[in-house]
Amino acid sequence: MNNIKINHAQKGFTLIELMIVVAIIGILAAIAIPQYQDYIARSQVTRVVGEVNSLKTNIEDSLNRGATIITGYSDDLTVSPIQIALGYDSDKSNLLDSTAGTNGMAVTDGATAAPTIEATMGGDASSAVAGAVVTITRDASGRWNCAVTGKTDGTDGWKDSYAPAGCPAS
Template identity: 50%
Template sequence: MKAQMQKGFTLIELMIVVAIIGILAAIAIPQYQNYVSRTQVTRLVGEMSSLKTAVEERMSRNAATNTIADLGYTASNLSSNAAVAMDASAGTASITATLNGNVASAVNGGVVTVSRGADGIWSCEVTASSNTGWDDSFAPAGCPVGS
């Protein structure tokens, strides 16, 4: 009598595969969520930083800037309350935006501020969101989390 050949997978093999997939998902999903949060903060910093040239140009002409639209800013799906405060005579400026809208819940409410000092040096600061899940590693390099 011939022994029957096994065809297919046994139940224990399938259970092991499902357990491995579950472990990988438990590690990968939170890491992906952190990655998305970091990229959203970094993107908003980039959007605000892209307005530096327009601010410098207006300052060199001593032109008044009343709204952020004066700088050519187009509203982003990541932010609201984008604003500019500029004092051409003092040589200072501040561009701010709040993360909300289509963003991860961990970064919702965080504020990005790009500032120009009277010495002409630009700086960046991220104000942390009060939501649970915020991690200071969400702020990009060169743009520290302020208090």
């Protein structure tokens, strides 16, 4: 008698197994992509808050010198009181809207002890945060406040959770 066993082992995957894998990948992607986009938006807002907050030292120095704070690249020492530029170059941040203010920044009340600096997000910023404004203000007693104002153009995408804890959305 001939006892030859023929082994018909499965080779490869069945169509249903492949479809299940594709469905699982699709579900994971549907969850992961929006989370990733939120992470990018939050990190961009946090970065701009850090960049704007780094100007506080220059502002304090200017106020101690009795100077007026202005945006731009160079100081004007020929006027009284002297004008000290923030020295912020828009080329340093690709997340600011270079068409807003000067270099993406605007200074109000720069001649007082309570200046306000506003940075408008744009440029390479995520569409969810482009148009948001980071504002730091100093009161006359030297306390600093920070706030982030979401996009004002009415488009969807902005979430208050994009603002870091130390600079809440307003």
